[in-house]
Amino acid sequence: MRDDLIPLLKEGLLETLYMVFWSSIFALLLGTALGILLVVTDKGHIWEAPYLHKIVGALINFVRSLPFIILIVLLLPLSRLIVGTTLGPTAAIVSLSIGAAPFLGRVIENSLKEVSHGKIEAALAIGASPWTIIFRVLIPEALPALIRAVTIAIIAITEFTAVAGAIGAGGLGSLAIRFGYQRFREDVLFATVILIVLIVAIIQWSGDSIAKAIRRKRFKLE
Template sequence: MRDDLIELLLQGLGETVYMVLWSSVFALVLGIALGITLVVTEKGGILEAPLLHKIMGTVINSVRSLPFIILIILLLPLSRLIVGTSLGPTAAIVSLSIGAAPFLGRVIENSLKEVSAGKIEAAKAVGASPFTIIFRVLIPESLPALVRAMTIAVIAITEFTAVAGAIGAGGLGSLAIRFGYQRFREDVLIATVLLIIVLVQLIQWSGDYIAKSIDKKRYKPD
């Protein structure tokens, strides 16, 4: 093991965690907004708007159909406009957030649709407003599924950071490419792969733990 391996790994890990953390925050905000809008504007939804639903669905599907590496390149001007540069972890957050939001929007849409139609109708029957139905029925009732959906999205963002590393985003992906592959350092390549695996496992374990905790509290006998 070379003397600089630990230093390289710590730097790469720090950049990856930084990108994943902030990209997840922004993607979750955008994704939750997209998912809720898709559910409430569909035919028969509490804020039925078929045209808006169709337009949003088309845009989301179009963005999701693009390979992430191409999406990053297309968003480089936007990254430069927002953060002043198209290189580095901060610039990558823009692309990661926008790239993950449509995917997250779809999985959140599916999670919200698991809520029983009877509960929504019951809320309507007592005069609940659309806002109340969204935040007192849809979200609380689907919370475990939402947590699992968000966990999947955060893992996807972690994987996206490795792709972003190929065009100068930094992080473990960049480290694996620049040092592990291009400089033929197998120690760096193996170590970065192991770190990414550990990071993904920690995210998955945390998401599962939170979702199970919510389920236990919800179904805990009085």
């Protein structure tokens, strides 16, 4: 093992965690808004708006249909506008957030649609407002499924960071390409793969544990 391996891995790991954390936060905010909008504007729901539903759905499908590497290139001007550069982890957060938000929006939509319509009708019957139904009925009832959906999205973002590394985003993906592949450093390549696998495993375990804890608590209350 070469002397520079640990410093390289430490820097790459910190950059990857930085990108995953902030991209997950921004993607969650945008994706949750999109997912809720898709549900409540659907036919027969609390804010029925067919045209808006179709427009939002079409926009999400369009963004999701683009390969992520192409989406990153298309969003480079926006990254420069927001953070002043197109290189580095901070610039990549813009592309990662926007790229993951439509996917997250769809999985959140599917999770919220699992909520029984009878519970929504019961809330409407007692005069609950749409906002009350969203935050007191839809989200709490779908919480375990939402946790699992967010877990899947964060894992996808982790994988996206490796792709973003190909165009100068930094992180473990960039490290694997610049040192592991281009400089024939097998130690770097294998170490980065192991770290990414560990990150994904920890995220999956954490999400599953939280979802199971919420479900167990709910069953006890019932």
